[in-house]
Structures are given as C-alpha cells and as structure tokens.
Amino acid sequence: MDRTADPGLLPQGLRDILPPDASFEAAAVERLLAAFAARGYERVKPPLIEFEDGFLKGAGVDVARQTFRLMDPESRRMLALRSDITPQVARIAATRLKNAPRPLRLSYAGQVLQVSGGQLRPERQFGQAGVELIGADGPAADAEMVLLAAEALAELGLPGLAIDLNLPTLVATVARSLGFDDAAVARLRLVLDRKDEAAVRPIAGDRAGVFIALLRAFGPAEEALRRLGDVSLPDGARAELAQLAEAVAQIRRHAPALELTLDPVEHRGFEYQSGISFVLFAPEARGELGRGGRYRTQAGESATGFTLYTDTLLRALPRPAPARRILLPADAGAEEGARLRRQGWVTIAALSDTADPIAEARRLGCSHLLVRGAAEPVETSRKKR
Numbered sequence: 600m601d602r603t604a605d606p607g608l609l610p611q612g613l614r615d616i617l618p619p620d621a622s623f624e625a626a627a628v629e630r631l632l633a634a635f636a637a638r639g640y641e642r643v644k645p646p647l648i649e650f651e652d653g654f655l656k657g658a659g660v661d662v663a664r665q666t667f668r669l670m671d672p673e674s675r676r677m678l679a680l681r682s683d684i685t686p687q688v689a690r691i692a693a694t695r696l697k698n699a700p701r702p703l704r705l706s707y708a709g710q711v712l713q714v715s716g717g718q719l720r721p722e723r724q725f726g727q728a729g730v731e732l733i734g735a736d737g738p739a740a741d742a743e744m745v746l747l748a749a750e751a752l753a754e755l756g757l758p759g760l761a762i763d764l765n766l767p768t769l770v771a772t773v774a775r776s777l778g779f780d781d782a783a784v785a786r787l788r789l790v791l792d793r794k795d796e797a798a799v800r801p802i803a804g805d806r807a808g809v810f811i812a813l814l815r816a817f818g819p820a821e822e823a824l825r826r827l828g829d830v831s832l833p834d835g836a837r838a839e840l841a842q843l844a845e846a847v848a849q850i851r852r853h854a855p856a857l858e859l860t861l862d863p864v865e866h867r868g869f870e871y872q873s874g875i876s877f878v879l880f881a882p883e884a885r886g887e888l889g890r891g892g893r894y895r896t897q898a899g900e901s902a903t904g905f906t907l908y909t910d911t912l913l914r915a916l917p918r919p920a921p922a923r924r925i926l927l928p929a930d931a932g933a934e935e936g937a938r939l940r941r942q943g944w945v946t947i948a949a950l951s952d953t954a955d956p957i958a959e960a961r962r963l964g965c966s967h968l969l970v971r972g973a974a975e976p977v978e979t980s981r982k983k984r
Contacts, residue, residue, distance in 0.1 A: 619921075627913060631907065632706055640704040646687075650679070651666075683727070683906070684729070689902065692731070692896055703734050707731075725909065729906035741874070745891075755916060757888075763880065764820055768839060769840075770788055770813065770864055771784050777806050792867045810864075812830045813830065818861070821847065843861075846875055875893055876893065881915040885914060887908065888915060924944070930952075935969065
C-alpha cells in the first residue's frame with residue numbers, strides 16, 4: 600500500500616493533538632500565562648514567520664540549524680519559520696519596545712517548528728510558554744526567574760519539581776585565563792559535556808586538574824558551591840561563582856525546600872547563554888520540562904528568561920477530572936442549558952428525539968441526562984427502566 604496516499608499520515612515528528620489533550624494543553628497554557636501576568640509579565644504575540652536576517656541575530660544565531668527557511672513570494676526575501684520564541688521576544692524588546700522602561704517583563708506562548716527532533720524530544724512541533732526579563736542584571740534577576748518557574752509550576756499542581764543550575768560560561772572563562780585558544784576551549788567543552796574525565800588530560804595537559812575538579816563539583820547546589828570554593832580559579836571565574844552563590848541564597852530565602860542541584864560544566868543547549876542558566880525536571884516527565892538563563896539581546900542588553908515545553912509538561916501534570924457532560928433533550932429550553940452551564944456542566948444538545956436517550960447519552964460520552972429539569976445519572980435512569 601502507498602502510505603503517502605493516507606490522508607492521516609503526517610511528517611515525522613508532527614502529530615494531531617486530540618480531545619481531551621488539546622483542551623488540557625490550552626487550559627494549562629492559560630493558567631501559566633495568568634501566573635506570569637500576576638507577577639507583572641505582559642504578554643506579547645510574535646508572528647510565526649519573519650525575515651531570516653532579523654530572526655537569526657543575537658539569541659537567534661544558535662538556533663539557525665533548527666530553523667526552516669523559505670522564500671517570501673511577496674518581498675523575495677528569505678523568511679525563517681520560528682524554531683524558538685525567545686529570539687523573537689528579544690527582537691521586540693530591541694525594536695518595538697526599545698523605549699519602554701527597564702526592566703521589561705514580557706511573557707509569551709505559541710507553537711514552534713524545528714528541523715529535527717532528538718532522542719528525548721522526537722517532536723518537531725511543540726508548544727512553548729515562557730517569560731523574558733530584559734534590561735536587568737545580577738543575582739536578583741536570576742533568582743526571580745528560578746522562583747517564577749517554580750511558583751508557576753506549583754500553581755499548576757506539578758509534583759516533584761527539580762531545578763538543575765548551570766554556569767555555561769565557566770569553562771571558557773577558566774580555559775582562556777589559562778591561555779587555551781578557541782579550538783581547545785571547544786574541545787574541552789565537548790568532553791566535559793560528555794562527562795568524559797579521561798579525555799580532559801590529553802587536551803589540558805598539566806592543567807587538567809582544575810577542569811576535572813570542576814567536572815566533579817556537581818550535586819546539591821550548596822554542596823557543589825562548597826566544592827567549587829576549594830578549586831583554584833581565576834578572578835573572572837570567582838566573580839561568576841559569587842553571582843551564582845548569591846542567586847542560590849536568594850532562592851533559598853523564598854523557597855527553602857526547592858530541590859536545587861548544580862552542574863557547573865554543562866554547556867549543551869546553552870549555546871547563547873551568557874551567565875547563570877537552569878534546566879527544569881520532574882519525576883514523571885520524559886526529558887526536560889524547560890530551560891532558561893541569561894543572554895544578550897540584539898541590542899546588547901542583559902536579559903534572562905525561561906521557556907517551558909508544554910507537551911513535556913502535560914505528561915508530568917496530574918490529569919484533570921473528566922468534565923461533567925449532560926445530554927439535553929431536543930426540546931430543552933435555552934434557559935435550562937444556560938443554567939446547567941453556570942453550574943459547571945458541559946451540555947450536549949440532542950439534535951432530534953431519540954427512542955433510547957440512555958444509549959444516546961452513552962454514545963456521546965454523557966454521564967447524565969436532563970430529565971424533567973433535573974440532572975439524572977445515566978446508570979440511575981437505566982435501572983429505573
């Protein structure tokens with residue numbers, strides 16, 4: 600059989616989201632945006648497609664390989680189909696909102712499309728929801744991002760959130776202070792990302808000890824910071840660690856029970872980050888719930904933010920209780936339906952009289968029937984008959 604003729608076949612990494620999952624996702628996104636708005640983050644809505652040369656600047660440079668491109672038949676210019684919303688928000692801040700007071704707090708939600716999926720994320724189209732804090736520097740801004748992510752997810756009912764803090768600039772700062780060139784820095788980052796301790800010494804030689812110490816300094820945040828304090832580091836690296844330690848202290852003052860870990864050498868996925876970064880995990884989720892961190896906008900402003908992946912998030916959230924659905928007979932008045940909806944019912948109107956309303960209610964997924972103005976369970980109606 601020619602599978603390409605199947606109208607239900609979709610490209611790899613794309614899927615239809617069906618009931619009730621589509622409603623579950625929409626409700627979760629609206630609750631996230633409400634949590635962001637309650638903390639002063641105003642929503643923006645960038646377009647799905649924009650000019651390539653505008654999208655692939657600043658934070659957009661490092662998502663170029665995941666970005667679809669096409670020719671605009673109107674302008675004859677190349678367009679980029681967004682693979683990440685953060686570069687778009689950074690562009691808005693640098694152009695449309697360049698004169699708005701700083702710090703600028705913005706939120707967003709929408710779909711993105713990427714060239715390829717990964718082992719943990721095979722989906723190529725998925726939803727993002729997040730925030731950007733633009734024009735603010737320092738540990739207080741970094742702590743605000745971590746706390747906002749934790750609070751918003753707690754309000755959704757997410758159990759067991761864990762946050763892994765990272766400092767993706769640290770390896771380069773240390774390596775360059777020791778005289779390593781860009782090629783050696785790239786190789787060191789690669790082997791440290793792989794946690795390949797044996798591969799460090801052939802690159803770093805007699806200076807391998809400091810990188811191995813960084814590699815081993817992972818675990819609960821406070822413990823990892825104590826280990827890093829014992830490592831002989833240059834002044835630039837010490838300054839980065841001091842900012843991280845202050846951010847952790849501020850997070851702890853507001854969320855003492857939050858599970859915080861630290862991996863100081865992780866760089867994968869943080870290519871455009873310029874400071875403290877983090878990844879969000881939950882026990883029930885396959886892969887990351889989201890990630891965030893500090894970066895520079897197209898205008899050179901310091902910014903920080905985070906993005907949540909809504910498909911992964913939904914797999915980690917408790918499923919909502921099924922909606923209460925009731926079948927209204929064809930002759931039910933409009934006021935009866937309105938009254939039931941005010942009470943929280945989902946009303947399904949019969950389009951014609953039926954000889955077996957109980958069977959019809961079951962067929963349409965209704966747990967109740969409207970009988971003489973009252974909601975009656977289908978099972979009770981069956982027993983009466």
